[in-house]
Amino acid sequence: MTGRAGELLLSSLRRRRGAFVRLTGWSLLQGVPAFLSGWAVARAVDDGFLAGRTGTGLAWLGALAAAVVIGAWATHHATLGLSALVEPLRDELVTLVTSGTLHRSAQVGRPADTAGVARLTEHVEIAREAYGAVVVFVQGFVVTAVGVLLGLATLDPALLLFVVPPLLAGLGLFAGALRALAARQRAVVLADEGTAESVGTLTGGLRDVVACGAEDLVRERTGARIDAAARATRALARATALRTASLGIGGWLPLVLLLAGAPWLVQRGVTAGAVLGAVTYVSQGLQPALQGLVQGVGGSGLWLLVTIGRITEVSAPAAPVPAGGGPATPAGSGREGGGLAAPASGSPKSPAGGGPAGPARGGLGPGAGRRPPGGRAAHRPRGAHxxxxxxxxxxxxxxxxxxxxxxxxxxxxxxxxxxxxxxxxxxxxxxxxxxxxxxxxxxxxxxxxxxxxxxxxxxxxxxxxxxxxxxxxxxxxxxxxxxxxxxxxxxxxxxxxxxxxxxxxxxxxxxxxxxxxxxxxxxxxxxxxxxxxxxxxxxxxxxxxxxxxxxxxxxxxxxxxxxxxxxxxxxxxxxxxxxxxxxxxxxxxxxxxxxxxxxxxxxxxxxxxxxxxxxxxxxxxxxxxxx
Structure with missing residues (x-):
């Protein structure tokens, strides 16, 4: 599922290299404040305020403010350029859903699945929003991380020892957890689909269910779907704890290490401004960028992979149904694992009842149960009172x-x-x-x-x-x-x-x-x-x-x-x-x-x-x- 989704995303990206390159250019410009933040703070402290030159310190902070304005201007243009990547992908997904639905509907013996089309259309909108979020968060993190690491290196290479190892450890933990998170996210999507399908079928045949006395069966099947959805959600929540752990290791641990190692750094000759600049780099640049990456990829990114994977697998041309019929799936069954079909002898007009019968006049013709002469049954087994x-x-x-x-x-x-x-x-x-x-x-x-x-x-x-x-x-x-x-x-x-x-x-x-x-x-x-x-x-x-x-x-x-x-x-x-x-x-x-x-x-x-x-x-x- 993930492989097919990745292929579709990469294919869409390759067809729009120009738009992606322009978006990358604006993203680099967005990274200017991240690169200057710690460096400007360090210069303002060391060359300005600690040296007794307040004007110099304020000038460096003014330069940082100007960089923030430039970054905001670049963010505006990057957001506008994002549509050149997102909207074409949405059109491709809509085409995929439409053609797949038409192909399946053309198969003999396959009823139109209007509820399924509605769900896939919803998946397209989710994928559209998630794709934009993932591109923004990933590019933002890469640009910010590169700017922060370059800035730390210019302040003092020793500062990298306190930042790079925990950052790589946090990213490794997050990358290792992605497969498990994707599997659990997919389970949540399928469970939600199954619940919606069961409940939708149930609401359309409530009287039929009551008419057949099928309340226990329906309660059991629908309850099983709801329980499955709850289990899938709890499993996803447990796996989400790995995202929090990776954020703590990669984003918060460098800050703790810098503060704890400040005396050692100062003894080694690192200035107070450089230490404060490093703290600024981590707290104002690296940490928010990593949080955006973890939440974006671990949330929107998983939804993107799962929904696109779901769209590709459900919209794929279906195998033809044999002309002779064969086992068919009752209306309302789930795509995976069956669903709820509630055919009954009831209807919205008047549901249920059942059983035998009483005397009747008239013959029956060929078939079982012929009555002896006289119009009345010689013996009638007991029925309901x-x-x-x-x-x-x-x-x-x-x-x-x-x-x-x-x-x-x-x-x-x-x-x-x-x-x-x-x-x-x-x-x-x-x-x-x-x-x-x-x-x-x-x-x-x-x-x-x-x-x-x-x-x-x-x-x-x-x-x-x-x-x-x-x-x-x-x-x-x-x-x-x-x-x-x-x-x-x-x-x-x-x-x-x-x-x-x-x-x-x-x-x-x-x-x-x-x-x-x-x-x-x-x-x-x-x-x-x-x-x-x-x-x-x-x-x-x-x-x-x-x-x-x-x-x-x-x-x-x-x-x-x-x-x-x-x-x-x-x-x-x-x-x-x-x-x-x-x-x-x-x-x-x-x-x-x-x-x-x-x-x-x-x-x-x-x-x-x-x-x-x-x-x-x-x-x-x-x-x-x-x-």
């Missing part, structure tokens, strides 16, 4: 309740259809039963346990909610179908695909190893994949919140009957009258009012239900669509 006790829910304190004082008991294995006009609270009801929403009053219990308390106890295996807008992530069909049941046997997946009616779709897409691109699938195709995904886990409760609304009537019937014949309890937010006809009981929601009964009972006693049935019968489409 659902209780709503005085449940009230509103979306704001000042808002009217969507559901008010609702009492309801669903027997294990029962099939309930929920109907009502748009906005009557059907999705809210499903979310409350699934434990995604918490009632303002009352309690929802699943098998006698408050459903909200099950969130950390494998809730995804107790219930599954499938919303209207099904969630499909960028991965293979197999990854999408088995997300809630990763250990599912191929035979079980085949049975689920055939029973739900998704076999033609699987074959059309090229089999289980084929990539599932959400953008290339219709709404109905996405619903079929979500239905198979929810069919696999052994949940005791399944909630279909208009989860088949994009299927044609026959496909909808087949899917609903498949879930009804599974062991368990089924709740269907009905999209067509056929769903209500297949249910054991029907719940009619109309604001804060609710009615419950069989189809026949409600036709006789609920005007709203009769209106809904009439509306369904009038608007039923005689020509089923593709899905």
């Amino acid at each position: 659902v209780e709503l006790d005085g449940v009230t829910f509103r979306y704001a304190r000042s808002a009217e309740p969507v559901i008010s004082g609702l009492d309801l008991v669903l027997r294990p294995g029962e099939n309930l259809a929920v109907v009502g006009p748009s906005g009557a609270g059907k999705s809210t009801f499903a979310a409350l039963v699934a434990g995604v929403l918490e009632p303002g009053a009352g309690q929802v219990r699943l098998d006698g346990v408050p459903v909200r308390s099950l969130a950390t106890d494998g809730l995804a295996r107790r219930r599954v909610l499938i919303p209207q807008e099904a969630y499909v992530f960028a991965g293979t069909l197999w990854e999408n179908l088995t997300y809630l049941e990763p250990g599912a046997a191929p035979e079980a997946v085949d049975a689920a695909v055939d029973t739900v009616g998704a076999r033609p779709l699987v074959e059309r897409l090229g089999g289980y190893d084929a990539p599932a691109d959400p953008q290339e699938l219709s709404a109905g195709e996405r619903q079929l994949l979500a239905l198979v995904r929810a069919y696999l886990p052994p949940a005791g409760l399944v909630l279909l919140d208009e989860a088949t609304c994009h299927l044609d009537p026959e496909a909808e019937r087949r899917a609903e009957v498949a879930f009804a014949r599974r062991a368990g309890t089924l709740v269907v937010c009905a999209h067509r009258i056929s769903s209500a006809l297949r249910a054991d009981r029907v719940l009619v929601l109309d604001g804060t009012r609710a009615g419950l009964g069989t189809h026949e009972e409600l036709m006789a006693g609920s005007a709203l239900y009769r209106d809904l049935v009439g509306h369904w019968e009038v608007t039923a489409s005689p020509t089923p669509g593709r899905f």
Whole structure:
């Protein structure tokens, strides 16, 4: 990584030799105050103040002030010349990022990584600022160090014995620590990327996570990323102590040695002015320059190497994805070490639920789970027992309740259809039963346990909610179908695909190893994949919140009957009258009012239900669509 970054920087520098030479010239002029500082102070003391010639001493200090003005003027022009080096590098990095992104996006089966582009763009800006800082600090240190050493030599060569050895030792320690600092800085960058990627994916699928009861998994994975970032930061902080040590050895130790050795120097014939000039050289010239070098190279320089290395490795042309698919990385996975993908059966409209089903009318056609004659299952394994006790829910304190004082008991294995006009609270009801929403009053219990308390106890295996807008992530069909049941046997997946009616779709897409691109699938195709995904886990409760609304009537019937014949309890937010006809009981929601009964009972006693049935019968489409 460091080698590729260094090559890119050197290549950019070679193409702009003229600008670099001009910048060096201004930097040499900047070094005039550093060279004159100690020498002027020594002359002012020895030839002026100690000799009783105050005017001479003030003249030397005036010369030093003039040199400072010259240095400031040179600094102004050096800063302007710096842009001739920095801005072209920025343009080269932007071109590298853009071309790499376009190249990767052109690969078949690779979704556009907009978040990754944003991060690389941020890296470009970091590299731009860091490059300018490094050039300034490195050139400033070299010019200042040369000026200081020349000045010390002109005062008295013996002074170099107190400055050069600790300076070289400090620089050696710093140079030796750079590789470790670069590795730790890179670890911090990658950890930050992983955390940002995980959190970004999480915030985009919070309801899906809750819908699947995946809170523990998400907490574990996201927490691991955050812990990794903390460890990387602590490791960098420990390594940074070497920078402080090198600064102490190279910048402060010479000053201590000069002060401690002053009596010896004076006995040897070194003047008091020369000793004071040497102290000035170290404290006002060498020490600030070394501090700038250590902080600049050890901070901005490391960021420069790491970010440019990251840009070059991520922007490199990607290997083509095989046309047949192969294992794909779920959306949101990190570039290194995986990431967070949170596909679920939930959606922003209404999350989670899961399980079996109740009686249903109508045949299933080819596939598993055929019912014996008579329309009812001869034996239905036990499902979830659902209780709503005085449940009230509103979306704001000042808002009217969507559901008010609702009492309801669903027997294990029962099939309930929920109907009502748009906005009557059907999705809210499903979310409350699934434990995604918490009632303002009352309690929802699943098998006698408050459903909200099950969130950390494998809730995804107790219930599954499938919303209207099904969630499909960028991965293979197999990854999408088995997300809630990763250990599912191929035979079980085949049975689920055939029973739900998704076999033609699987074959059309090229089999289980084929990539599932959400953008290339219709709404109905996405619903079929979500239905198979929810069919696999052994949940005791399944909630279909208009989860088949994009299927044609026959496909909808087949899917609903498949879930009804599974062991368990089924709740269907009905999209067509056929769903209500297949249910054991029907719940009619109309604001804060609710009615419950069989189809026949409600036709006789609920005007709203009769209106809904009439509306369904009038608007039923005689020509089923593709899905």
